[in-house]
Amino acid sequence: MQKLFYPESIAVIGVSESHDNFGRNIVKNLLDFQYQGRIYPVGKKGGSVFGLKIYESVEDISGNVGLAVMLIPSRAVPEQFEACARKGIKRVCISSGGFSEFGGERKELEQRLIDVARENDIRFIGPNCLAIINQDHGVCLPFVRMSRFPVGNVSLMTQSGGVGLSFIYMFAAQNLGINKYVSLGNKLNIGEQDLIPFLESDECTGVIGMYLEEIDKGREFMEAVRGCRKPIVVLKSNTTATGARVAASHTAAIANDDRVVDAALKQVGVARIENMHDMTAACKIFKMPPMKGNRVAILTPTGGYAVILADMCEKYGFEIPPFSKDFVDDVSKHVRAGVIRLTNPLDLGDMFDLQMVAHTVVRAMQEPQFDALILSWIFMRDTGLTSDSVNIFPILDSMLKRIPKPIALSLVGAPSDISQIQKTTNFPIFSSPEGSLRALSILRNHHSSAYELRAQKPIIKDIDGNSIKRSLDAAGEGGRLGVEALDVLQACGIPTVPVKLAATAEEAAAVASGMGYPVAMKIASKDILHKTDSGGVKLNISSDEECRAAFEEMMKTTAEKVTGAVLSGVHVQKMAEQGREMIVGATLNESFGHVVTFGVGGVAVEALGDMAIRVAPIGPLDASALLAEIKATKMLGAFRGMPPADRDALKDVLYRVSTLVTKFPMIKELDINPLIAYEEGRGCAAVDARIILR
Known part of the structure; x- marks a missing residue:
């Protein structure tokens, strides 16, 4: 990737002398951004542009070419790509559109590029993109004219060039600098998983921001993130059927299961944002020192802000300790009695003296019980902070050097005033109190858990692989395992409730009597997936007579409901002791591979939809998150007279299911429902299960 961002020379293919030629914009951008290497315009008609010779072919260039960027009709791209290969060019940006985003018939063009790249060891960006910008080296390759913008430590990559340009303008408006930018386009060769390791090693990059419409190589993406210690912020779209339809025609993106994407990002400590404006907020908060705890002081200009921020603190899990007596005594000397209540959040009311505001901020930051300060203010020219309000920023900058705690400052007022202040100060200013608090939660989460999440190792359990293989082989390719799935679980070390097959009513009564009543009875058929819906389940059978009658009724009813x-x-299965009914499962995701699921089980599992997800194999932090993220997590504690559930046993089942699907990738789906969780120290037991093979 170094050669992509720091080329010694650049060939621009698709340049002409015509003033409406987009290729010449690329050449002009390179000149305006003061690229110091050689620039070789290439166009079949020759001529010159901006005093530079236009070569008719890239192969006519006498010197070495480090990078080629091409903007030509899609049908001509493979021929020029092959010419680059003959020239020995190893890095290429293909800005041209008109590939698979226009329809499946264009995939042949893409395959030719993939083949040539593989045969000639070429790495390329695109197609259908704006290429790259590297302000550290004067590289600016978009085909639209660009103006210089602030240089900083944020590097961005977007699957949409338009979104990328919007980010550049939005960052510039808030004096937030960008170092590198990549427009990924269709991601045929280079994707986000390839760029993350480079940006991790790049000394000029401190924060990585991404806009993605798909994550097509989910496992590679997660591994790349695990090797990165820098903050990563992702805006992921294409989460609805409508979005998927539009994305397919935009960048040929395929929709991901958004629940899996969300879980995967959490699993490796990536901050996911919901809209474009949050990208600037999330990136600018990393200008602040690390947040080393969870406790905040809040200073606001109105009681309404105090209420809003207090609510949001609870939503995002922040603590709001009280101010110390020393703080209260000090600040009370400078305010009018009866106007300001000295509590946290602190409503500063009609405190309009800038120096007093600064003094209060300093005193709050000095309080040891706080890890960060949330400061909101309303800019008013005639009341409150005056036009000299920027004077507070040197005070804040100086204070951060002495007291390294983050300050989330939001300033609200006339848009022209706020915009001017943001443009003329390096101190990060947020546009709303809510935005500042969301950003602060991203900062806290990164410093509190991202490193640990990315460093955690999966837990792989010992399982009886030979027995499992025999059971799966017996089912065959595309096969289904019903009650046989319990044998697989037993081989994994997961406790199960014993079950036996009875072919007649008398045999069923004999089996039930041997087990001891009460028993459950379930129809035995590989053709029936959901047995309850077909009348194929009877519970709490308590006598031989009841067992025989249940057998005859189930056989008759099921045959009528499921013809053929x-x-x-x-x-016949012994009724399990009462406990909490949970579900543990696994399914194969096209991008991320196997994912493990956990939630509330029983017959209402589909209606409730209360499920947590993690990508397998899972580690201890993942197992804890699976238990904590379901909406009904409280039922795992002391609940309705029941003692807490055996969480360690549930985690052990999660580890064993994770191990199973990791070692046996032919498993497409697995459900344990219900998994009965007993009280602490008593474990759990799988009552029913099914496995579907690929």
């Missing part, structure tokens, strides 16, 4: 189903009899 082959019925092998009935499975």
